[in-house]
Amino acid sequence: MKAHLRRAVTALAASALALPLAACGGSEDSGVRMSDDITVGLLLPENQAARYEKFDKPVIEEKIGQLTNGKGKVVYANARQDAALQMKQLETMVDDQVDVVILGAVDAKAIAAGVEKADKAGIPVVAFDRLAEGPIDAYTSFDNEEVGRVQGEALLKALGDKAKDGQIVMMHGAVTDPNAALFKKGVKSVLDGKVNVGKEYDTKEWKPENATANMEEAISELGADAITGVYSANDGMAGGIVTALKAGGLGKLPPITGQDAELAGVQRIVAGEQYMTVYKPYAPEAAAAAEMAILLARGISLGAIAQADVDSATAQDVPSVLVPVVALTQDNIKDTVLQDGVYSVDEICTEKYKDDCAALGLA
Template sequence: MNPYLRTPTALTVLALTATLAACGTTEEGAASGSNNVTIGLLLPENETARYEKFDKPLMEKKVALLTLGKGKVVYANAMGDAAKQNAQADAMIASKVDVLVVDAVDSKAIAGAVTKAKAAGIPVVAYDRLAEGPVDAYVSFDNEDIGRLQGKTLLDSLGERARNGKIVMMHGALTDPNAARYKAGARTVLDGKVNIGKEYDTAEWKRENASANMTAAISALGKDKIVGVYSANDGMAGGIISALKAAGVSPLPPVTGQDTELPAVQRIVAGEQFMSVYKPYSREAESAAELAVLLAQGEKIDGIINQVVSSPTTKRVPSILILGVSVTRDNIKSTLVLDNVYTVEEICTEALKAACDGIGLE
């Protein structure tokens, strides 16, 4: 069984693949629709490297494969601007794309565009973040489980120090519903086992905002009192580590992350960041592409997906949730390198050669 998928979802993906094979592998296309489909892809920002490096090209490749090269993906990135994303959605609705795949900048602000798409007969797949409004399907990672994974790895790294100092918790943007899920998951592991000295919600997930928050935490708590930092993602972890270094904190306390961005992986090798969460984007992007093509071809998905997620405005959303994997110095080779996310050559710069050799990255 695929270790990255929860049990019911693994069966779901197999069923999706079988359905597509049955109804969309001929030149004429699916029985109930054509392979000449247009998928509108709306991604939220470019602060996080994953969207341009992984999500967009992976989805384009999968759509082309499923439609024998006849389908296309129309793409727009909102650069962190919710109003811009709504305008991009409106433009795609006006151009009559067959399906919208939306990773919302702001899950509430996008609800109007989702409702417009529905009124125009255009199905919407919420991608990575659960958009509000009448979405037809949701594909993401198991975000509470990711938070639990981060919290457990941090707790394990602290050992006896967990009770002897304070940790700082750096959460993501309040406009991102995933941030609340990561926080909830982490708190289930950490509450009662650590002393939380300071806790922040970081505007726009920005590195510089996390750095400023960390500087304030060091000033308030004292640099010798901080034994660990929960950072919800890698970009913020970079800012946090910069702030710790600038304050003369040595040795650095364990710092968590998420997304396994290349600079974060290199920080893990160097011993500056303790962990990150590897989220297999290929599985997420390909699952979303499969759903989008099915919906564009007029197929029903309710009987295929047997996992649901509740949202404020759509009570039951057919969903695919994928598991993440904790990555530390001990398993970079068996996760990221094995899955061809990065090569050893990409990770191991000249400055990191000795550290790479020390952990078997050769």
């Protein structure tokens, strides 16, 4: 990871511990709640991607504990990609009078009525990772257009001077996820006019099996040998794409992008089955969500942490924290997920990948 990125990530993570505690010193500020007895509702969108329950949830829970001297409580629910279920979960948390909600929306538009209900009840909502609509109070995510640009630039690098020799397939995410539109915008800003797009899909619910079906259709219509590259918006779908390409009889897979640095995605990169993924440092994103939630619950301004303002379709100038990202390839596995302790060598270099790891100097 580049030094400037690591410094930014480290500084942001450190701020999640320091700022609320420092801010609490201002007891004379009107409206500031000094109690550590804070209940945070945590709503995450799905469990298809490993990141939400493996990385985000534990970090948020740990930070909430640290920021409340162990007295804060996290009430958790996962919507399992079901927008109607998530609405019920949010409504239950509002009815139970949690102090603040961290919300990773399944469907950014559909959840707006629930956010409105929370707002009317005086419960602040932090939009986490996905920009939910409605009167949200804060937002933390990654620069999602930059994610798409990073993916597009990596794919162009992999294609080299043969970028327009064949056709690429573009596998975007779910239309219900506003981030998918931002990834799409970013990648298209890089690839438009520089590659030939043979087929393009919006993948329902981000599911790998839907990506497999889409890819099978693309292979049938374009021919396996004509596909020179695949833009996949995330690692889960990249796995489904690899499945389809292998079944299609390709001896050598074309470069395939991804996102989230999931363990299976990193292992495919080690094996040469996936060209890259986008490594997004989850800890500082989750820490920022925890910090903003506690600040809001205490009635303290977000000015010290929110370095940006973001507009949604229904809210303007939402205080936001946007965390930088980096392209992960075979060349920088050591400097990213290994150095940051996301995975160990033993986790990546299982028996199946030992030879590939040895060739990369990882084992």
